[in-house]
Amino acid sequence: MTSDAGGSKGLKVVIIGTGLGGVGVAVHLKKAGVDNLVILEKGHDVGGVWRDNTYPGAACDVPxxxxxxxxxxxxRWTHRYSGQAEIQRYIRSVAEKYGLIPHMKFNATVVGASFREETGDWSVVTEQGEEIIADVVIPAVGTLARPRLPSIPGRDSFEGRSxxxxxxxxxxxxxxxxxxxxxxxxxALQFVPHVQEQAASMTLFQRSAPYIMPYHNFSYEERRHRYKRVRILxxxxxxxxxxxxEIGQQFLTKWPKMRPLVKFMSLGHLKxxxxxxxxxxxxxxxxxxxxKRVLFSSKFYPALTQPNVEVVTEGIEEITPRGIRTVDGVENEFDVIIYGTGFKTFDIFGHMKITGLDNRLLSEQWKEGAHAYLGMAVPNFPNMFIVYGPNTDLGSGSVMYMLESQFPYIRQAVERIRDLPEGSYLSVRPDVWRKFDEEIQSKLSRSVWVSGCSNWYRNEHGRVVTNWPERSWRFRRRARIFELDKYRTDTAVRSEESLASPKSS
Structure with a gap:
């Protein structure tokens, strides 16, 4: 493991991830004068999910x-709804403009992070064998980073490509x-039309049908849309x-009588x-x-009406070497199987072993579901602040608004830690964390997300892990100011031996 001196550079912060969350919080810290940053990225470039998801048709459904x-x-966006490549270029351009690239270490997969009580700092270890010591750790890996493959019998026996x-x-x-x-x-809604155009035949295996709304994209290059480039517009x-x-968020959380209106619009689109x-x-x-998540597409349904497409709603019993057998005993042969089965949203840190005070494992503390104060702070895990953590997603809206509500809070927290004596650390009080979680889960219990369907918001214990239960501006108001009285302040008693271990750069 490497261990190069870096303690003289002041407070050291490790950020994990270079998606919109990691880059955004790094910009805020740089603006606050926190220059001793190390940004670890498992991939070869910046972008997070917008680097990884290169499937045909990949684009954002938020303007x-x-x-x-x-x-x-x-x-200078080219379309109202931008595609994957353009969004990744945008993220990289921001990273370059604010001087973040020199702080980044690519192909550095974090496998563990342990809080060291004797020194009041974190040891972050990568799969490549590097150890980095930091005062603050900021995981910004997101909830849609780890693909989920279905546990269908025989999945690994398929002899074609998948x-x-x-x-x-x-x-x-x-x-x-x-x-x-x-x-x-x-x-799937985005790549299916492209697959349908190329394949000799396409069979879509559907467990449950989603509600879909129209998706009207346009190019800013078109003459009738060029004027929309004007900043004020x-x-x-x-x-x-x-x-x-924000109104849509109310439909999902507080105004159930309004849902039939948008349901009618969705079914009209289908008809x-x-x-x-x-x-x-x-x-x-x-x-x-x-x-379930309401989706947007104007190409998905037309693709399914084409003569080379079949929609199968029978459950899958087994994947065989030659294809797929459904529960009615029918086996279809395929050359390729593509899984559009989502991500491990309930286990965002499953690839990392995170250990806090008294050797507590975060996975154990979260065994019934992830929860954090304001989605950012967890008791027993000092000086760790999560970007895009539990209950900070939205059923309606842009996650960018939620991310930008977290950046100033984390910046203020880091500034507070910087002002404390060396070796000091902050840990959210358990009573604050517990009270916040009870309030959030109580409000979520009245939302549509607990109405009985299987979705990626609610885990097997009945806890809504991902979503925020109110309008997004209410989250921003609550996260506007870092309140020190919500945290415990402790200072490590550093021995001569512990101080002899320098921080790596």
Missing amino acids: STLYSYSFEKGT WHSSRWNHDVSLEGKRVAVIGTGAS QDLDRFMFWYLM KQVRDPELREKLTPDDEFGC
Whole structure:
């Protein structure tokens, strides 16, 4: 393990991840004069999910004007809803502009982080064998970073080619192939039309039908849309879409009587695009509107009406060497299987062993579901602040607004730690953490996300792990000021031996 002196550079911060969360919090810290930053990234470049998800059609379903930092809005977007490559370029451009690239270590997969009580700091270890000692650790890995493959018997026996949508195999041509797609989540809605155009045949295995709303994209390069590049119009568009999504959040959490209105719009979209009554019945959701993530597409339904497509709603019994057998005993042969089965949203740190005070494991403390004060702070894990942590996602809206509500809070926390004596650390009080969690879960119990469907918001213990239960501005108001009285302050008693271990750079 490497161990180069770096303690003379002042407070040291390790950020894990270079997606929108990691880059954004790094910019805020740099602006506050925190220059001793190490940003660890498992991949070869910045971008997080926008680096990893290169499947055909990958794009954002939030307008570019809102899906961007308020401090770096960028008026040169080419489309109202930008694609994967453009978003990744945007993230990299921000990292370059604010001088973050020299702080980044790529191909550095973090496998563990341990708080050292004797020195009041963290030891962060990578898969490559490097140890970095830091005063503050900020995990910014996100909830959609680890692909989830279904536990279907025989999955590994398939003799054809297979992959998860977030690990797309661009070396395999789908021309003339018999392709199976398992899953109907947000990613599948985007890549299915492209697969349908290329494959000889495509079979979509659907466990449950999602509610889908129209998706109207346009290019800012078109003459009739060029004027929308004007900054004041983009600012107005940013505000109006945010405000509309705030209303949508109310539909999902507090205004159940309004849900039939948007449900009617979604089913109208289905009826307009799918004329065949038998297929339309298969594609009609049977759960309450909003219980699962509401999706956006104007190409998905038309793709499913094409003659080379079949939609199968029977459950999958087994994946065989040659294809897929459903519970009715029918086996279909395929050349390729593509999994659009989502991510491990309940286990965001499953690839890392995080140890806090008294050798407590974060995985043990979270055994019934992740929860943190304001989604950022966990008792017994001092000087650790999570970006895009538990209960900071939205059922309606842009996660960018939530991220930008967390950045100033974390900056203030780091500034507080910087002002304390060396070796001091802050840990959120257990009573504060517990009271906050009880309040949030109580409000979530009245939301649509607990109405009975299976979704990626609620775990097997009945806890809604991912979502915030109110309008996003209420989160921003609560996270506006870092309140020191919500935390315990302790100082490590550093021995001569512990002080002899320098911090790596």
